[in-house]
Amino acid sequence: MHLGWPDPLRARTRRRYDAAHFRRARENSRLPELPGGDRMQRLFRLSALLAALLLILAACSSNTGGSSPSGSAASSGDPTAVCAADKFGCVKVASGDKIEIATALTITGSTSSLGLDSVTGVQVAIKDRGQVAGHDVDLKSTDAGCSNAQDGQTDAQSLVADPQIVAVIGTSCSRTAVPAMPVLAAQGYLMISPSNTAPSLTDPSSKDFGGPFYMRTAYNDKVQGAAVAKFACEVLTVKTAATIHDGSPYAQQLQQVFADQFKSQCGGTITAQEAIHVGDKDFHPVLTTIGAAKPEALFFPIFDPEAPLIVQQSRDIPGLANTKLISADGAKDDTFISSAGPLAQSLGMYFSGPDLNFGSTYTDKFLPEYKQIAGKDPTSVYHAHAYDAANIIFDAIEHVGLKDSSGTLYIPRTALKDYARGVKDYKGLTGTLTCDPNGDCGASFVSIAQLKPDASGKLAFQQVYTTRSAS
Template sequence: MKKRTWFVGITASAALLMAACEAESGEEGSSGETDSINIAGIFEQSGPVAAYGTSELNGVQLAVEEINEAGGVNGLEFDLTDYDTQSEETEAAQLATRAASEGAHVLVGPATSGAAMAAAPSATAASVPLVSPSATADQVTVGEDGEVTPFVFRTSFKDSFQGVALANFAANELGAETAVILGDNSSDYGVGLAEAFTGEFSGEIVATENFTAGDTDFSAVLTSLTNQDFDVLFIPGYYEEAGLIIRQAREMGIDQPILGPDGFGNAQLVELAGAENVTDVYYSAHYTSEGDNPDVADFISAFEEKYGSEPDMFAALAYDTVYLIADAVEDLDEVTPEGIRDALREVEDFEGVTGTFSFDDFHNPVKSAIVVELDNGEEVNFTEVQPE
C-alpha cells in the first residue's frame, strides 16, 4: 500500500511567506489556495443501514488521522467534516449540495448505491468529486445516456461483476446445477445483482422470489421453497433482511448452501441469523483479514487500537479511499475539486488493503473479488475471483 510519509515539503522561508500571505488575505484565495484539504464524509450514520455508514466513517477517520500525524500531503492536512444521511436518499442529495457549498474539495460516501446515485447529481452540479467506497450498482458512475459521470468514482467493484462471480462460484466451486433467488426488489442493488446472477448462471433458476426492504417475516416464501428441489439459495440484499432470512431458512430445515453479495459483510448479519445458522454461507467481499499482506495486518492493528474491534470490509474500503485521494492530491500544484477529479482519473496500480487497482474509463476500479466462506459465523476460507 502506498502509505507514504506525507511530510511537509516546504522550506522554512517558504512556509513563513505562505503564512504571511494567508494572514494578509484572511481567506482562501480566488486562485484556489487553501490551507487544508477539505473532505466531506457523507455516510449513513443512523437509520436502517447505519452499520455500513458508521463502519466507513471509522475507516475514513483512521486514515485522516494517520495521514495528518505523518505531516499531511504536501504540507496540507485533511480537514474532515462528517454528515449523517440518516439512510435517506433525499438527505444524501441535500447533504452533497451543502458540503460542496461549505467548501469541500471532495466528497467520500455515501455507502449504499441508492444514496450515492441520489448524491451524484448534486456533486456533479457543484463540480466536486464524489468517491463512494461501496456503492456497487452498475449505474452509479454513468448517466442515463450511458456516458461516464465526470465527477463520480467508486473504490468497490460493481454489481455485475460480483453477480457473475457468485454465479460462477456456485457452478464451479459448489457444483450447483439449480438455484433459487430470493432478492430485494425494492433496491437497484438487489435487482441488479439478481439480473447479473441470472444472466451468468450455467444451471437452471428454478424459482425467483422477492422481498422488500424492512420485511421481517419470510415464513411464507421460505415454506414455498421447501417444496423446491434446488442446490443453492442466492439472496441479493443487505444484512438486515438477509440475516433474518438465514435464521428462518435454517430453522425450517433449508440446509442448502446460501450465497450473498457484499451486503452480507457486516457482523450484524451473524447477530441477526445466529452464529449456529451461519454455516455453508458464502458472500462476495472486497477484502479479507486472512493472508500475509503486512499492510492489512497494520491496518487491522491500528483500527483495533482506535475502535476496539476488528474492521470489516466497508471500513477497509473507506480507509483505502482516503489514501487514494491523498495519492491524487500529492501530484497537484493547487488543490481544487477539478484538480482532484482529474488526478483520480489517472490513477494506476494504487495499492490498498483491499487490493491493487487502476480505474477504467467509467471510474470503476479494476480489481478482484473475494468469495468468503462462513462456518458458525466465522470466516474459514476464501476464494479470489479475478476480473475478466
C-alpha cells in the same frame, strides 16, 4: 547534439549561429575580451543544452494519477488564473488552516456497521498521511443512510452547502449514491465510493450513471455476481437456484448478474427471482413461493435487518430445508452476526465479498491502527477500500494544488477530479488500481466466506474460496 526541434531564430534569418559567428561578433565588439572566452562560450552552450534536456525529462516523466490542469493559466502557476479557468473554481485553504474532506456513509441504524467501518478506514489514512500539501486534514462525517434513497440526496445537499469540503468519500450503498451523485457533480465535488458496487453507477447507458465526478474503489458487481455463480456451479455443484432482492440497485442488479451467469456458466436453472420491500418483517409468503420448486441454492444479496430475518424464516419452509443459503457483502457485518450468526453457522451459510488478503501491510500495520482508533476489529469489509479512496484524494490535492505568496493553498475542483479519475497502476492497500473511463477503479478479487469461531471462540467470517487463487 541535435534535439529534434527547429531553431526559430535561424529559421527566420537563414544565418548560421555557430561558434565562429560568436567569435567574430566578439572580436568586432568594443568591449574587452574576458579571459577564457572560448571556454566560457562552450560552457554557456553546454548549460543551455543540459537545461533543455532537463525540461524534456520532466515533460516525459509519469505519475500514478491523471492529467494536471491544462492551458496557459496552469502552466503559469498563477492560482488566480487557474481558479478562474476552472468551471467550479478552487477550494482555498489559508496557511495554517485544515483541508476538509467529508464521508457520506451509513453511520446510524441497522447498516451502520458498514459505514462506520469505512469511516475508520479514512481515519487510518489521515493518521498515516499526516499533513497533505503542508496542511492537517479535518474529516466531516455525515450520514447518507442506506435504505432510503432520499437520505443520499439530503446529505449531498448539506455537503455542497460547505464550500470548504474538497471531496467526498461515499456513499456506502448504491441506492443512496444515485440521488447524491448529480447534486455533488453539479457543484464540482468529487465523490469516491469505497463500497458502491451496482453496475449501473458506472454504465454510461444507464440513468443511474455517476458521471465524471464519481468513481469507486470497490469492484463492479459484474465481477461479484459472476464469482458467486462460478462458486455455485463448480464448488457447490448445484443446478437450480432462486434469488431475492430488495429493489435497490445493488441487490437487484447483483442477483441478476448471478442469475445470468449461473445459466451461462453451467447451464443452471433459475427457479424464481422474487422481490421484497425494505422494512418488511414477514417473508414467509415469498419464501413459500420459492420453496415450492425446492431450489438447491438461494442467493439473497440484501442488507440487515431483512437478511437475518430471511435466514430465520427459511427454517419454517419445508421446500427450503436442504437449500444452500448464500448472501453477499451487504450482510457481511457484525449486525448480521448478532442477529442470526449462530443459525447461519449451523446451516453452513455462505457470504460473498471482497477478498481481504491484502498482504503484510494490511495485517501488520493497517489492522492494528484500525483497532487503535475504533477500539475493535473491523465490523465490515470495505475499510481498506475507504483507505485507498482517501489516499487517492490526498495524492490529487498534492499534485494539482497551488500556493500563492501568502501560503494559501488553491485546489482546483476540475483538476482534482481529472487527476483522481486518471489513476493508473496505483499501488493501494487493496491492490494495484487503474480507473477505467467510467470510474471503475477497484481490484477485482472476490471471496466466499462462512461463519466459524475464531481463536477466541467468537464467530467471524472466514474465507473458504477466492477468485484470487482461481485467476
